[in-house]
Each structure stands twice: as structure tokens, then as C-alpha cells.
């Protein structure tokens with residue numbers, strides 16, 4: 001298990017491949033001051049062949065570009081061009097290991113003649129992508145979650161269908177509260193007191209053999225891993241329903257797990273000081289975790305075109 005990711009030597013920064021450690025930004029960068037940026041978390045895994053496979057790259061780029069449009073950030077690149085950039089970046093970094101890609105599109109600096117302020121027009125844009133070596137970071141034996149005292153902002157206040165940098169202050173406060181209280185992660189409720197999501201993951205419960213996750217339409221990021229897990233659950237013939245959950249549902253669940261690009265399918269074995277089910281990862285989550293891992297590593301047929309294979313140089317394989 002890796003805790004501190006190793007930054008790859010090459011970044012893509014403002015239209016060029018460059019030394020990741022030397023790349024710089026002005027102190028006046030608007031995205032830094034106002035949270036006017038949008039990012040993605042994407043993973044690529046080492047295949048048995050020795051090549052890398054990026055998981056659902058097109059879906060991640062679509063979400064990034066849609067978020068960028070919302071913030072009036074012109075990335076200067078199409079989805080196809082960004083696909084080529086990601087493939088080339090992985091080749092140049094040459095990690096023959098599982099990696100994490102972090103594209104970030106953001107507002108940069110005021111254009112001449114623009115009045116200062118929290119504006120989205122009259123401000124230049126930029127896109128950067130870094131790569132880190134990152135294996136599994138959540139323990140397979142499960143994590144412990146707090147139900148946060150912080151509420152997830154409503155989608156009417158902060159858009160939820162994109163990973164907007166400014167919105168993550170909420171997630172940071174919730175994770176900080178959880179860690180300071182001795183937990184691994186936090187589950188946030190929405191304004192109505194219903195389960196929104198974890199700090200960087202969606203929430204699934206299992207009750208009487210039925211998989212339950214809140215609908216993609218609420219105050220939560222509709223995760224790509226969430227969609228993958230629902231699809232794989234259908235493949236495995238697991239009964240599933242998209243329905244709101246409340247705190248009592250969490251406390252009464254037979255199984256709980258989180259899903260996200262970073263954490264994969266991550267069992268929750270304790271919630272708010274109580275064991276979940278037996279206090280150990282349950283069978284439904286375990287089956288989905290196993291199937292998910294095989295899928296992202298190309299050990300099941302890629303019938304849905306989810307994998308973008310990147311051939312690494314022969315010397316690296």
C-alpha cells in the first residue's frame with residue numbers, strides 16, 4: 001500500500017511537456033484565490049502484458065471538459081487531443097506501475113483592461129496535468145467512517161457534476177474532522193439529513209442482499225466508479241436499487257462500502273463508532289471489489305471500451 005504518491009518527472013503544463021518539479025504558476029493565479037478550477041482524478045493500471053491501461057479516460061475527460069465549460073475555462077484542447085496528451089504523458093513518465101493522473105483546468109490571470117474581481121470572463125485559462133505513482137491506498141480489511149457534522153452544499157449552491165476546486169473546502173473540513181476524531185474518512189449528509197457522499201467517494205449499502213446507493217441526481221458527484229460498480233453488479237446478478245439513505249440506514253446496513261477512482265471499492269467496517277454488520281468486509285462488497293479490480297486490470301473482456309491501453313517502451317516492460 002502506498003501512502004505518499006511519487007510525482008512523475010514529466011508534467012503537461014500550459015501546452016507543453018515539461019519538468020514537473022520546475023513548473024511554476026504566478027502568485028496571482030485566479031483559480032488559487034477563488035477556487036475557479038476543475039480537476040479530475042484518473043487511474044491507469046499495469047496490465048499483465050506490461051502495458052498500462054487508463055480506466056474510463058473518455059468519461060473522465062468528458063466530465064473535465066463539461067466542468068471547464070461551466071467555469072468558462074478554455075482548455076485549448078479537444079477530448080481527442082487530451083486523450084493523446086494523456087497517452088504521451090504516461091509514455092514520457094515511464095512508470096511501469098499503477099499511476100494516478102491529475103488534470104487541472106483553471107482561471108489564470110486578468111487580461112488587459114479587465115476589472116479585478118471574482119470574474120470568469122476577461123481572465124486567461126490554463127490546463128496542467130501531473131502523474132503520480134500510486135497503488136492501493138485504502139486497506140482491504142476496511143476503513144472506519146464518521147458521519148460528518150459538515151453538510152454537503154446543495155447543488156443549487158455549488159455545482160456537483162464536476163470536481164470544482166473551490167467546492168473541496170467542504171470535503172477538506174469533513175476529512176479533517178474525521179481524522180482528528182480518529183476515523184479514516186467521513187460521510188457527509190445533505191441539507192435534508194440524507195446521505196450525500198464521502199469526502200472523495202460515493203456510498204453504497206447492502207441490506208438483506210440488496211445493493212443500495214443514493215441516486216446520481218442528488219447533491220453528490222455522480223461518480224464514474226459508482227456507475228462502474230452498478231454496471232458490474234448487474235453483470236453479477238446482484239439486486240440493486242438507487243434510493244436515498246439516511247443515517248439509520250448506515251447504522252443498520254449489513255455492509256457498507258465507498259467507491260471512487262482513488263479508493264476503488266473500499267469496505268467500511270465501522271460507522272460512527274459501531275461495527276458495520278459483522279465488523280468485517282461483507283460478501284457483496286468483496287465480490288464487487290474483486291470484479292472491479294479484474295476489470296480495471298484488463299483481466300475481464302473489455303466489452304464496454306473502458307480501457308485505453310498505453311504501450312510502454314520495451315525497456316520498461
Ligand SMILES: Cc1ncc(COP(=O)(O)O)c(C=O)c1O
Pocket residue numbers: 041163171197198199200201202220221222223224225226259260261262
Ligand atoms: C466528492 C467526490 N464524490 C465522489 C467521487 C467518486 O467519483 P469517481 O468514481 O468518478 O472517481 C469523488 C472522486 O474523487 C469525489 O471527489
